[in-house]
Amino acid sequence: MGSCGTNSNGHGTAVVPRPHAQGPAAMLGIGTANPTGVLMPQDVFPDTLFRLTNSDHLTHLKQKLTRICGNAGIDKRHFHLTEEALAAHPELFDPELLSLDTRVDMTVDAVPKLAQCAAAKAIAEWGRPATEITHLVFTTYSACGAPSADLRLATLLGLRPTVSRTMLSLHGCYGGGRALGLAKELAENNRGARVLVACSETTLVCFGAPDGGNLVGHAIFGDGAGAVIVGAGPFLEGEQRPIFEMVHATQTTVPKTEHALGMQVSGGGIDFHLSIQVPTLIGHNVQGCLIHAFCGGDDDDIGGAHLPSPLSGNGKWNDLFWAVHPGGRLILDNIDKVLKLEPEKLAASRRVLREYGNMSGATIVFVLDELRRRRSLLPEWGAMLAFGPGVTIETMVLRCPR
Numbered sequence: 001m002g003s004c005g006t007n008s009n010g011h012g013t014a015v016v017p018r019p020h021a022q023g024p025a026a027m028l029g030i031g032t033a034n035p036t037g038v039l040m041p042q043d044v045f046p047d048t049l050f051r052l053t054n055s056d057h058l059t060h061l062k063q064k065l066t067r068i069c070g071n072a073g074i075d076k077r078h079f080h081l082t083e084e085a086l087a088a089h090p091e092l093f094d095p096e097l098l099s100l101d102t103r104v105d106m107t108v109d110a111v112p113k114l115a116q117c118a119a120a121k122a123i124a125e126w127g128r129p130a131t132e133i134t135h136l137v138f139t140t141y142s143a144c145g146a147p148s149a150d151l152r153l154a155t156l157l158g159l160r161p162t163v164s165r166t167m168l169s170l171h172g173c174y175g176g177g178r179a180l181g182l183a184k185e186l187a188e189n190n191r192g193a194r195v196l197v198a199c200s201e202t203t204l205v206c207f208g209a210p211d212g213g214n215l216v217g218h219a220i221f222g223d224g225a226g227a228v229i230v231g232a233g234p235f236l237e238g239e240q241r242p243i244f245e246m247v248h249a250t251q252t253t254v255p256k257t258e259h260a261l262g263m264q265v266s267g268g269g270i271d272f273h274l275s276i277q278v279p280t281l282i283g284h285n286v287q288g289c290l291i292h293a294f295c296g297g298d299d300d301d302i303g304g305a306h307l308p309s310p311l312s313g314n315g316k317w318n319d320l321f322w323a324v325h326p327g328g329r330l331i332l333d334n335i336d337k338v339l340k341l342e343p344e345k346l347a348a349s350r351r352v353l354r355e356y357g358n359m360s361g362a363t364i365v366f367v368l369d370e371l372r373r374r375r376s377l378l379p380e381w382g383a384m385l386a387f388g389p390g391v392t393i394e395t396m397v398l399r400c401p402r
């Protein structure tokens with residue numbers, strides 16, 4: 001981005017590079033949304049799933065799913081896919097039939113519209129018109145096709161034709177963390193930039209009849225969208241003041257763990273693979289990622305005066321507030337154990353898991369929204385963690401301004 005001005009000879013105009021912003025980027029508005037189609041209590045999910053997919057004869061699988069659902073720390077989830085839609089599209093649960101076309105058709109509208117509901121709330125809180133958004137970063141694992149869901153969302157919201165769009169696809173559960181990290185870079189490097197981050201996910205791309213390999217996914221995933229407006233100073237008249245400052249962001253790929261989490265597009269939609277080792281892998285690696293982020297990551301001159309030092313003294317990680325992607329109950333349990341967190345530290349993540357399940361990349365925005373409601377009780381410094389295929393761990397140092 002540049003701006004026009006008079007060149008050094010005083011003749012004509014020249015494009016001058018856009019200067020950097022003042023201070024770190026911050027979240028200036030947060031919104032979330034869920035589809036209105038189905039609100040599914042967790043305790044009736046196994047019966048409903050097996051009935052709707054004609055799988056009641058698979059009694060051992062049903063018992064196992066009932067056990068996993070009971071241990072998942074989830075009370076209810078929202079889904080776009082209704083009983084009527086399933087009855088009209090048996091290809092969605094018959095592995096002998098191709099279903100990718102049906103899934104793509106359904107997500108073309110569903111994904112951007114869900115994002116629109118979340119974005120409208122974030123924009124309203126931000127307090128400025130949607131036409132002042134300069135950048136859009138959209139993340140989803142639930143849609144494919146071009147022009148893609150980012151353009152559709154830009155049209156639905158009436159964004160300017162000059163809005164700079166970036167689409168992040170198939171990042172799975174770290175998509176929200178990556179999009180926020182990218183928005184931070186865009187906002188800090190382009191003075192006046194206001195970035196809309198939108199994450200929209202629906203399980204209808206991977207829904208299928210229960211089998212031996214997909215029970216954990218059936219037990220934990222739900223549908224939802226989250227949106228955040230990100231900008232850095234100077235702040236504008238009428239604009240929301242920073243909710244959370246985004247102080248430093250890092251991404252770590254855990255070596256040799258490509259096998260642990262994955263998604264594969266096929267004629268039957270998206271198959272996903274969750275290894276039983278994921279909670280242990282995350283538990284083993286999370287402390288290293290946090291140290292890397294809080295000690296400045298690759299950027300030697302960041303780690304000094306302005307960051308807290310939770311690694312020294314007695315307080316350690318309990319001096320922070322925590323925005324952790326609730327990938328599964330066992331993942332939160334392992335993080336609690338490894339970091340020796342007090343029971344309330346992951347309360348926002350556990351509440352989001354309980355009320356909505358794991359909505360993949362959108363979930364972290366729900367956790368931030370939950371924390372924002374408890375803002376007056378939070379310590380000054382916090383950590384955000386999101387993880388997904390790679391295995392990739394996104395870490396961000398947050399600050400809650402007073």
Ligand SMILES: CC(C)(COP(=O)(O)OP(=O)(O)OC[C@H]1O[C@@H](n2cnc3c(N)ncnc32)[C@H](O)[C@@H]1OP(=O)(O)O)[C@@H](O)C(=O)NCCC(=O)NCCSC(=O)/C=C/c1ccc(O)cc1
Nearest residue numbers: 071072172173216272274275276278327328329330331360
């Ligand atoms: C809540 C769980 C699912 C169950 O709790 P539990 O304490 O382990 O319960 P149980 O001890 O009763 O175990 C239930 C059964 O499930 C089995 N199990 C336990 N995880 C497994 C397993 N990943 N496989 C296959 N059997 C298992 C386990 O072996 C056991 O089998 P069985 O002994 O025959 O009863 C818990 O295991 C848990 O939180 N697991 C982590 C789930 C997980 O990997 N989440 C993904 C994090 S990354 C992310 O968020 C998204 C990635 C993503 C990727 C693709 C996308 O399309 C979108 C998104």
